[in-house]
Amino acid sequence: MEVISTHTNGSVITITTNGHHNNGKSDHRNDGTTHDNGNKLLLGNSNSIKPGWFSEFSALWPGEAFSVKIEKLLFQGKSDYQDVMLFESATYGKVLTLDGAIQHTENGGFPYTEMIVHLPLGSIPNPKKVLIIGGGIGFTLFEVLRYSTIEKIDIVEIDDVVVDVSRKFFPYLAANFNDPRVTLVLGDGAAFVKAAQAGYYDAIIVDSSDPIGPAKDLFERPFFEAVAKALRPGGVVCTQAESIWLHMHIIKQIIANCRQVFKGSVHYAWTTVPTYPTGVIGYMLCSTEGPEVDFKNPVNPIDKDTTHVKSKLEPLKFYNTDIHKAAFVLPSFARSLIES
Amino acid sequence: MEVISTHTNGSVITITTNGHHNNGKSDHRNDGTTHDNGNKLLLGNSNSIKPGWFSEFSALWPGEAFSVKIEKLLFQGKSDYQDVMLFESATYGKVLTLDGAIQHTENGGFPYTEMIVHLPLGSIPNPKKVLIIGGGIGFTLFEVLRYSTIEKIDIVEIDDVVVDVSRKFFPYLAANFNDPRVTLVLGDGAAFVKAAQAGYYDAIIVDSSDPIGPAKDLFERPFFEAVAKALRPGGVVCTQAESIWLHMHIIKQIIANCRQVFKGSVHYAWTTVPTYPTGVIGYMLCSTEGPEVDFKNPVNPIDKDTTHVKSKLEPLKFYNTDIHKAAFVLPSFARSLIES
Numbered sequence: 001m002e003v004i005s006t007h008t009n010g011s012v013i014t015i016t017t018n019g020h021h022n023n024g025k026s027d028h029r030n031d032g033t034t035h036d037n038g039n040k041l042l043l044g045n046s047n048s049i050k051p052g053w054f055s056e057f058s059a060l061w062p063g064e065a066f067s068v069k070i071e072k073l074l075f076q077g078k079s080d081y082q083d084v085m086l087f088e089s090a091t092y093g094k095v096l097t098l099d100g101a102i103q104h105t106e107n108g109g110f111p112y113t114e115m116i117v118h119l120p121l122g123s124i125p126n127p128k129k130v131l132i133i134g135g136g137i138g139f140t141l142f143e144v145l146r147y148s149t150i151e152k153i154d155i156v157e158i159d160d161v162v163v164d165v166s167r168k169f170f171p172y173l174a175a176n177f178n179d180p181r182v183t184l185v186l187g188d189g190a191a192f193v194k195a196a197q198a199g200y201y202d203a204i205i206v207d208s209s210d211p212i213g214p215a216k217d218l219f220e221r222p223f224f225e226a227v228a229k230a231l232r233p234g235g236v237v238c239t240q241a242e243s244i245w246l247h248m249h250i251i252k253q254i255i256a257n258c259r260q261v262f263k264g265s266v267h268y269a270w271t272t273v274p275t276y277p278t279g280v281i282g283y284m285l286c287s288t289e290g291p292e293v294d295f296k297n298p299v300n301p302i303d304k305d306t307t308h309v310k311s312k313l314e315p316l317k318f319y320n321t322d323i324h325k326a327a328f329v330l331p332s333f334a335r336s337l338i339e340s
Numbered sequence: 341m342e343v344i345s346t347h348t349n350g351s352v353i354t355i356t357t358n359g360h361h362n363n364g365k366s367d368h369r370n371d372g373t374t375h376d377n378g379n380k381l382l383l384g385n386s387n388s389i390k391p392g393w394f395s396e397f398s399a400l401w402p403g404e405a406f407s408v409k410i411e412k413l414l415f416q417g418k419s420d421y422q423d424v425m426l427f428e429s430a431t432y433g434k435v436l437t438l439d440g441a442i443q444h445t446e447n448g449g450f451p452y453t454e455m456i457v458h459l460p461l462g463s464i465p466n467p468k469k470v471l472i473i474g475g476g477i478g479f480t481l482f483e484v485l486r487y488s489t490i491e492k493i494d495i496v497e498i499d500d501v502v503v504d505v506s507r508k509f510f511p512y513l514a515a516n517f518n519d520p521r522v523t524l525v526l527g528d529g530a531a532f533v534k535a536a537q538a539g540y541y542d543a544i545i546v547d548s549s550d551p552i553g554p555a556k557d558l559f560e561r562p563f564f565e566a567v568a569k570a571l572r573p574g575g576v577v578c579t580q581a582e583s584i585w586l587h588m589h590i591i592k593q594i595i596a597n598c599r600q601v602f603k604g605s606v607h608y609a610w611t612t613v614p615t616y617p618t619g620v621i622g623y624m625l626c627s628t629e630g631p632e633v634d635f636k637n638p639v640n641p642i643d644k645d646t647t648h649v650k651s652k653l654e655p656l657k658f659y660n661t662d663i664h665k666a667a668f669v670l671p672s673f674a675r676s677l678i679e680s
Contacts, residue, residue, distance in 0.1 A: 062409075062431060063409040063430030063431035064408050064409070064432075065393075065406075065407045066404070066406055067404065067405045069402075069403040089403060091403035092403070108585065111671065245448065245614045274583075274585045274618035274619055274620070276619075278448075279612055279618060280612050303672065315672070316672055317671070317672055317673045318671040318672060318673065319672065320671070320672045320675070323671055325669075326666035329665075329666040330663075331451065331657070331658040331660070331663055332643065332658060332663075333657045
């Protein structure tokens with residue numbers, strides 16, 4: 001299929017410049033701070049740990065930085081939205097960074113991807129229509145396609161450079177853009193959701209962005225209201241929702257917004273990702289009013305599915321039904337803050 | 341009470357030089373690699389991320405490094421066993437490093453400490469006699485003292501400099517060394533266990549060391565045999581057991597050794613620690629033959645205890661009964677490797 005900028009239900013999507021919806025969890029570091037590792041890294045600037053290493057500094061996690069050794073720089077460029085870099089690392093395979101922040105590592109990023117997909121899709125029977133916001137490399141799409149019931153996936157990525165990187169360096173992922181069930185839209189995800197047909201999707205996966213800077217509105221009430229409207233009754237959304245170690249104040253605000261909008265259920269889950277700051281990432285899981293969704297007890301155990309054997313897909317590496325349930329168990333300090 | 345070098349059951353403990361048993365999870369970086377952050381950090385050597393930052397390089401996690409910003413250096417010295425450094429960090433409070441590896445951070449280390457204590461002690465009724473190997477700063481001891489049933493705690497720390505740092509910078513922890521139930525031994529933990537009275541302890545907590553270099557034998561069969569002998573029937577041991585992201589081959593070996601020695605039950609658990617490499621750490625939990633220990637279903641829910649209210653102890657920040665149970669839930673890749 002071809003990349004289009006028009007939604008199949010007729011809504012015209014235009015590419016905007018507000019920087020929303022790239023692959024992974026952040027395009028959002030346009031927050032006034034300098035994130036120039038990407039451009040200056042190989043020049044040995046003071047922001048890299050030492051020559052040949054990538055260091056992840058950000059105002060979002062002041063006072064700490066994760067660094068990985070670069071084996072080979074594969075791509076470095078500036079898109080209309082952000083700095084995009086891909087390098088082969090010494091121990092984590094290919095590493096994608098946007099505006100100097102790690103979005104995905106081949107050998108360490110799979111918990112994030114498996115959980116952001118299977119926490120929501122494992123919680124509803126027979127997912128058929130799914131919207132992915134962000135995820136232009138294709139990791140998220142890859143996981144959604146494990147479900148044999150899928151009929152339609154819209155994936156909305158704002159940055160065509162990210163998709164180009166996928167086509168060049170992750171052809172096994174980009175191949176899924178050609179799946180007849182898949183429509184890849186290059187455009188703004190928030191606008192896309194707002195224009196979507198009411199009640200259309202079984203699930204929406206928001207694979208992008210921290211709630212500061214240009215992506216701020218993705219975590220605010222109008223966006224969540226558009227998401228709720230685009231979901232069928234008893235439909236589910238999963239959004240990236242930060243680290244309990246770094247951003248509890250943001251998490252509390254997201255939860256407060258979601259509780260106002262989603263009349264089914266609202267839960268916070270988390271998992272470990274070795275290559276994200278503080279080693280963890282959270283998710284908001286919400287459902288609309290309608291058939292009850294019990295997120296803590298998945299009805300759709302993909303880990304017990306043997307489809308991957310037939311289709312030659314690799315089995316899941318991280319997710320299983322017990323991990324799904326455990327993702328909702330919070331440490332005491334987080335539980336008391338989140339449930340208060 | 342005074343610090344002694346003689347065990348109360350009469351075994352003489354001598355201070356050895358093999359470097360075992362300091363506070364925290366590693367004294368073990370004497371593995372042939374250079375770990376000189378401690379000494380050269382403030383001189384701006386190439387191993388620090390930039391001036392005023394501490395960077396944690398190690399052959400144990402090649403190709404990656406975690407860095408924290410230093411606000412103030414509090415202590416730096418070389419003991420008979422290792423480089424010891426304590427600094428005030430920008431965001432994690434006081435940070436203790438040994439041989440260039442982070443052992444504890446005040447604001448990020450508590451999951452490690454709470455779990456290494458309450459996973460074993462929460463799994464048995466009425467813990468009375470406990471041995472701590474390592475833990476000379478006193479975090480582990482602090483948590484053990486939450487149990488009102490405690491009658492006797494032996495804590496064996498090899499490095500008197502670590503204890504000195506505790507007395508100077510963590511007086512609220514060092515105060516517990518004076519508790520009449522506590523005996524602080526400056527000496528080698530492996531030798532201490534070997535000489536301990538058979539069947540004496542309800543629980544042994546091994547708060548130290550990776551299984552390479554001088555601490556290698558702490559993860560091998562003779563040490564585990566000495567631990568099993570020192571435990572009562574149905575007694576429990578909890579040892580630090582590495583990251584599933586970094587050291588699965590080591591974990592498999594520890595488990596194989598424990599399965600040979602401990603005839604009650606043998607389990608691997610894990611938790612998140614934001615200031616440890618890859619953001620997680622694991623524990624081996626084993627019991628000796630005798631009254632059954634069901635580690636996955638704690639019988640001693642300290643999180644529901646209100647003793648801390650009466651004693652003015654701060655409540656637990658991380659551990660609760662649900663977190664205890666979830667600690668045994670493993671990602672698919674780890675489960676298949678560990679259970680095979």
